[in-house]
Amino acid sequence: MNRRRFLTTAGTVPVAAATRRDGRPDFAAVREDFPRARLSAYFDNASCHPLSVHSATALHRYIDWETNEVGEPWWPLWAKARDESKNLFAKLINAKPSEIAFARSTIETESNLLNGMNIQAGGGNVVTNDLHYTAALYNYKMRQKAGLDVRIVKNRDWVTDVRDIERAMDGKTKLVALALVSNVNGYLQDIKAISALAHSRGAYVYADIIQCAGAVPIDVKAMGIDFAACSTYKWLMGVKGYGFYYVREDLQGTLAKPTQHSGGVQFNYAPWTREPDSSREEVLFNPVTGPGRYEVSYPSYEGAIAAQESLKYIHALGVDNIRAHARSLTDRLQKELPAIGYPSITPKGNESSICAFTCQDPAKTLEKLAKAKVHVAMRFGNKMRIAPSVFNNHEDVDRLLAALA
Ligand SMILES: Cc1ncc(COP(=O)(O)O)c(C=O)c1O
CATH class of the missing domain: 3.90.1150.10 (Aspartate Aminotransferase, domain 1)
Incomplete structure (x- = not known):
């Protein structure tokens, strides 16, 4: 074609073509x-x-604009799509938009969370399992070699037994990190039991949701998930390099510290400003608050545009x-x-x-x-x-x- x-x-x-009269x-x-x-x-x-075809059409429109138009104003034109993709994703997992940051990769986001929690410094440990994604496990191996106490629970007959997670935990466990649905065999973790266990021991739960967001009902509140991430090229029917990071609102900036930043620096000295404020630093640091604190530079607009369409489609179905x-x-x-x-x-x-x-x-x-x-x-x-x-x-x-x- x-x-x-x-x-x-x-x-x-139209998306409505995907729906019958009886609503199914x-x-x-x-x-x-x-x-x-x-x-x-x-x-x-x-x-x-x-x-x-819907996401593809939206992407073609964006590429046409990037290629053949300037636009005035030039980029906020697409900010609506970007923000709508975030709102639709928040709704999909029963989170608030204020709990969602744009992300580029599931694996990168889990790594950023680990950097921000800095568990090693406090002598804490992390519990994960062998049904997690291999790149995530490599990240844990790397951190283990650098001194982080990492406990990798082995599956029994391709299932993670919650009692094995319990046995791996102790008073110093700070995080239980798992793929909610395993890429190995699709196993859906008993996440409610795992979260209840983790929370009762003062630990938090990270869920890699790339193999289920869009395909399996997710309710981060009911499931007790504290952090979650995914990109959009699997069950969210989007493209690579664009995704979402859920951080429970009360943990933002405290337990999960940002480890990288967007722009926004202001210089408090000449020639940058005519009226320097001598009571303040020369290079001011006023990082953004809210979920934006976990974002770096611009999210992929290509990703946002594809995801806006596909998330509408998923909600319609x-x-x-x-x-x-x-x-x-x-x-x-x-x-x-x-x-x-x-x-x-x-x-x-x-x-x-x-x-x-x-x-x-x-x-x-x-x-x-x-x-x-x-x-x-x-x-x-x-x-x-x-x-x-x-x-x-x-x-x-x-x-x-x-x-x-
Ligand atoms: C469970 C799981 N996590 C993470 C990834 C990689 O995600 P990303 O490319 O968003 O880092 C994959 C890819 O297959 C996966 O199956």
Whole structure:
């Protein structure tokens, strides 16, 4: 499809087309919004979700403006999209907009939180687990080598037992940091039990929510999550390099100290000012307050614009409906793949959109799938991760099962 055709067709598909009269989403219409679904049975949404025509159209508009227009005033034109993306994300996780900062990467944000908490200086420790993302675990290994007390809880049969977390904790535990949904096998942590445990011991909870925001209902208040982060290129259906950082309001600037800053310095001496104030420093430091204290420079406007559209889309569908749709597909995969020789490493009844299976011959499995134009992820050697989203359907599952039968 050439670009002009794309823009005209894409522009004519309103979000409302994704909703039936009875108020329930029409997932066949949703599939039409994701052109990639026509090309293959794409199940690798836990790596990177395709863009909908709506986000793509919005991005094309932005690129056109960046390329062909100056605009007056030049950038606040897009500030509305930026702020709306934040408000829509806050609503998605039941936070206040004043608890959300723009972020660039989930992993970078977790690292910034650790820098800001400076747990090592107080002799505290961090508890995490082996179902967390590998780059996060590397960050902990690096800090461990520099002297931070890090405790990595091992899974038992691909599940983290809350009692193991409890055993790893002591009076000096300051943070329990986990991926709410694991990228390894989609395991959804028993977050309420973990938060209750952490809080009862005076510790706080960080949740990496990149594998669930947009796909699994999240309520940071009800779940007892103190800090959370994600970027938008997975279940939020946006692009890389743009995301959100949730910091519970009462912890901002106190427990979680900012570690980097936006601009805003003022010089209190000539020639910068004609009337220096001798009672004050020469270079003034008045950092911003609120969630902006965790932001550096400008957020990606490309990211904000894509996320504004995709978050509107996710809200229009409803996360409960998205969950129900994915559940019908993962339930089938969980039942039928083990029967043809692919044992599951995702617990039964797990409430996320990701499931994973072990393969005897990963190379052969990938070859068969490629031939049938089915995309999955093969991770950790022989673990096949399948992550259906809103545009996948039972024909996609048929195609996958037929290829592997
Ligand atoms: C659980 C989890 N956390 C973090 C990341 C990386 O996130 P980011 O690119 O936003 O740093 C991934 C990417 O696959 C992931 O699965």
